[in-house]
Amino acid sequence: MRSAVRPLERLPKAHLHLHFTGSMRHTTLVELARRxxxxxxxxxxxxxxxxxxATDERGWFRFQRLYDIARSVLRTPEDLFRLLGEAAEDEAAAGSGWLEIQVDPSGYAARYDGLTATLELVLAAAEAASARTGVGIGVxxxxxxxxxxLDARTLARLARQYAERGVVGFGLSNDERRGRALEFEDAFRLARRAGLxxxxxxGELQGPRSVRECLDHLEADRVGHGVRAIEDPYLVERLATQGVTLEVCPSSNVGLGVFNELAHVPVRRLFDAGVPVALGTDDPLLFGPRLLEQYETARHTFGFDDAELAELARMSIRGSAAPxxxxxxxxxxxxxxxxxxxxPAGAA
Structure with a gap:
């Protein structure tokens, strides 16, 4: 056991993989549900x-159902402002100076007067949270x-309209088994043309092919998760050579059954192979641990020393869209x- 350590909450870092509803505090979920x-x-x-x-369709359906129930407690603009304000507070406490939060406006549009109004509300909430906490936020x-x-194309056009007003990237989420990356090439082309x-x-629920399609068809700057790239040494070498950042979320990978134990998540192997790795949390509302705990896992489970932890933090910052x-x-x-x-361990 180390007698002296550098406090990880003081290590500046960026958080690149966090979903909107999934960022909610559990106490806030319970309070809003009752309200x-x-x-x-x-x-x-x-x-x-x-x-x-979630390694089978029944398990993924249950995960998605819980996420949808959690999203249903967000009823008013004030709820969205609270969610993002608390998320920014949690980031600041973890030493994160930059957050990229991911949202599919279509999941909230019926309650918030459409896609455009929803996105504008999220951007306003992000701006207010950033101003109050000092944490930079990109959407x-x-x-x-x-x-x-075609729904993705609609969202890409929407994202493009707000490329200079807080939207920094365009993503693709949900069950890989039900939609291949190559089917969304047109939408990503629209987004990239706007500089997103x-x-x-x-590479979460599907293997290396899923990651290769993100590179070949979507020209990915980063890949969310991407951990199953480890199954293909040539793909790992390609990721390292091209400098494509993998947003690795260890707690999520175990929570969804991608790996049975934290020690099996290939953070160390990817890092040692030269692949840029940005630790993330995915949906702490459903998995529990937040960003600081991911760095603690890197230290205590994956054996990263302080120089390596510093490099992990640098990788997250370099892979970000931060100004x-x-x-x-x-x-x-x-x-x-x-x-x-x-x-000394335990020092404030």
């Missing part, structure tokens, strides 16, 4: 966090791969963190 008369299942209330496994508009590719980062999910001035500030902060002497 709006939403009945929560035991797995989202007394027995939280729920036990999940990623994400298409749902289980819906028709291409950040699709891949250049903020990026330089955060990178300088990482260097300062590493240059400072360790502190």
């Amino acid at each position: 709006h008369g939403v009945s929560l299942p035991e797995s989202l209330e007394q027995n939280w966090p729920p036990r999940l496994r 990623i508009v994400a298409a749902n791969r289980t819906r028709h590719p 980062l291409s950040v699709p999910h891949g 250049e001035a903020l990026r330089k500030q955060l990178l300088a902060g990482v260097d300062a963190w590493l240059a400072a002497p360790p502190e």
